[in-house]
Amino acid sequence: MKRVAIQSADFDVATELAALEALGGGGVASFTGIVRGEGGLIALELEHYPAMTAAQVDRIVDEALARWPLLGVNIIHRFGRLEPGARIVFVGTVSRHRTAALESCAFLIDWLKSDAPFWKKEHFADGATAWVAARAEDEAKAKGWTA
Template sequence: MIRVQREDFEIGAELDALTRDNPGVGGLCSFVGLVRDLHPDARTPDSESGEGRVHGEVRAMTLEHYPGMTEKMLRRIDAEAHRRWPLEASLVIHRYGRMEPGERIVLVATASAHRQAAFESCQFLIDWLKTKAPFWKLEETPDGGCWVDARVGDDAAAARWGRDDWAAE
């Protein structure tokens, strides 16, 4: 299931609906992305990506997307996950619009008979979503708005999953 929406979502209710009435599910893995209050505008080492990161206040973030194109790409990414792993179910909910620090942006969940497929496919979905889905982020800071550039670390995370020619189909 793929949803791109302005409104917030309830994590527990979404996960329950994903697995309800499906006794084949033995493992459920989820990822929830939140708006942070950090802004990249001063360079310090970033242990996660190895890239420089600047720490400054983010008051809000506005996510924009290309309706129709966004859902199409998310369906392609989801279909590829189902092709690679034996999934019982999957869910991608991505919000757009203005959000403040602490608010939920994205929920990715995968359900499989076994935990390994659930773990790997969930990570695959979020890695590819970060690099292939057409979303644009505008951060509001005390100094004004700042468009967020793609991160090399996100591309490297997606690259470990191999070929991406399916994304252009």
């Protein structure tokens, strides 16, 4: 099973996990990214490249499927205005054994950070805004998987 959804709507983690558990694997791994409300942040605005995003995330998923014996991959990435505590992203993987599920899940979230066309803008309580700068360590993490 391969599912990629780029959406503004929220999602239900339990529902997503149940669908992955039903695939008959021995292990399900997942990552859920949440908006942190630090430093007076009141919202995160996620912009993306609609003509490219789903296809690019699909390519990243194909890369994971080529590397690990997976029975299922599910990625949900939200866009739009999200408040602290809101879910931003979900990555779920299923395999017969835990190692492939855990490793592929970590690979997918690292690659989403450095290789999916999303940009985050922070909105603060005092009215200030700031585009989040890409972090060199995120790039290095993703590239670490190429070795």
